[in-house]
Amino acid sequence: MILVNAANGNQGKFLIPRLLRAGATVRACVRSEAAASGLSAAGVAEVVVGDIGEPDIIARAVRGVDKVYHVCPTMHPLEREIGFGMIDAARAEGVKHFVLGSVLHPHLTALVQHEIKRDIEEHLIASDLPFTILQPAIYMLPLKLKPAFEQGRYTVAWSPERIQSLVDIGDVAEVVAIVLTHSDDHLAATYELSGAERLTAHDMARIIGAVIGQTIPVEEIDVETFLHALFGDRDRSSLDHQVRAVRSLNTCYSAHDFVGNANVLRWLLGREPRTPASRSATSSVNDKGPRTAMLPSPMLDAFPRPWQARRGRRPCT
Ligand SMILES: NC(=O)c1ccc[n+]([C@@H]2O[C@H](COP(=O)([O-])OP(=O)(O)OC[C@H]3O[C@@H](n4cnc5c(N)ncnc54)[C@H](OP(=O)(O)O)[C@@H]3O)[C@@H](O)[C@H]2O)c1
Numbered sequence: 661m662i663l664v665n666a667a668n669g670n671q672g673k674f675l676i677p678r679l680l681r682a683g684a685t686v687r688a689c690v691r692s693e694a695a696a697s698g699l700s701a702a703g704v705a706e707v708v709v710g711d712i713g714e715p716d717i718i719a720r721a722v723r724g725v726d727k728v729y730h731v732c733p734t735m736h737p738l739e740r741e742i743g744f745g746m747i748d749a750a751r752a753e754g755v756k757h758f759v760l761g762s763v764l765h766p767h768l769t770a771l772v773q774h775e776i777k778r779d780i781e782e783h784l785i786a787s788d789l790p791f792t793i794l795q796p797a798i799y800m801l802p803l804k805l806k807p808a809f810e811q812g813r814y815t816v817a818w819s820p821e822r823i824q825s826l827v828d829i830g831d832v833a834e835v836v837a838i839v840l841t842h843s844d845d846h847l848a849a850t851y852e853l854s855g856a857e858r859l860t861a862h863d864m865a866r867i868i869g870a871v872i873g874q875t876i877p878v879e880e881i882d883v884e885t886f887l888h889a890l891f892g893d894r895d896r897s898s899l900d901h902q903v904r905a906v907r908s909l910n911t912c913y914s915a916h917d918f919v920g921n922a923n924v925l926r927w928l929l930g931r932e933p934r935t936p937a938s939r940s941a942t943s944s945v946n947d948k949g950p951r952t953a954m955l956p957s958p959m960l961d962a963f964p965r966p967w968q969a970r971r972g973r974r975p976c977t
Contacts, residue, residue, distance in 0.1 A: 731761030854920025
């Protein structure tokens with residue numbers, strides 16, 4: 661039995677079908693009954709529903725499993741405690757392989773989410789559990805740039821001159837499935853997962869512009885505008901962690917490029933990592949025609965969902 665956390669999330673949506681096709685028995689952890697129903701219908705054997713920040717949910721999720729894929733839901737305020745709790749529970753349970761979904765360059769401790777993942781990596785390595793650590797670059801997701809197409813502008817909350825590496829979310833899920841189903845080949849490994857492109861916001865705008873056949877201007881928005889777009893009028897005092905995380909993104913992504921190297925991912929996949937162009941040509945996850953489906957969307961998925969449903973202008977990060 662393999663436990664997959666955040667099972668209906670960006671990675672999970674690609675990973676769960678892969679694992680099921682490979683014949684794995686999967687236990688999923690999600691927050692909502694709606695997600696649980698969908699996963700059960702898809703063939704997931706067991707689903708644990710609840711807040712993964714609760715120790716009893718962690719205990720229930722890990723009990724009796726052989727392997728764990730722990731990726732923490734985006735910007736959960738208890739991410740560090742959850743990571744430590746998962747590792748400790750897995751150790752007590754005698755888990756045979758703990759795979760951690762981390763992030764590219766977790767040593768960039770000025771980034772809130774990175775510092776937490778650095779700490780969790782350390783805790784895992786020191787746990788004596790058989791482990792593998794996966795460090796994806798910024799996700800390149802399908803179906804996330806529709807707002808940019810609709811609004812005709814590309815907005816970022818940091819310097820549009822900065823260069824960033826992306827990774828196709830399907831490639832990430834493919835690697836996770838490979839690692840989980842061939843554990844012995846990947847024990848004690850730490851793998852950076854980055855695509856080959858290094859793109860500025862201007863490059864992104866050019867890619868979108870080429871697809872829709874018009875010039876797409878780049879607009880840099882300030883962090884307050886960005887936060888409002890993400891969280892609306894929600895009480896900021898209940899979002900302290902998320903606000904700090906977003907501010908750290910804004911500062912660091914303006915001060916430095918954020919780039920990786922595709923060599924490791926190329927080796928793991930046994931092929932070239934997907935590019936925006938190759939993805940758009942082959943995508944099957946597409947309701948708007950292949951060209952728009954897989955353009956890179958570096959950051960949209962890094963933030964909570966509610967703003968995605970709102971209408972009107974919003975940042976395309
Ligand atoms: N965005 C990027 O570019 C990027 C790059 C590298 C690493 N990362 C890291 O990747 C991780 C996120 O991965 P992801 O985007 O695949 O996940 P995600 O989409 O944020 O995960 C959503 C899933 O988590 C579940 N979930 C949300 N809150 C929960 C809670 N309190 N308790 C239990 N389950 C909960 C949701 O359940 P329901 O479906 O029931 O709502 C859903 O299934 C983060 O740690 C992030 O830092 C992100």
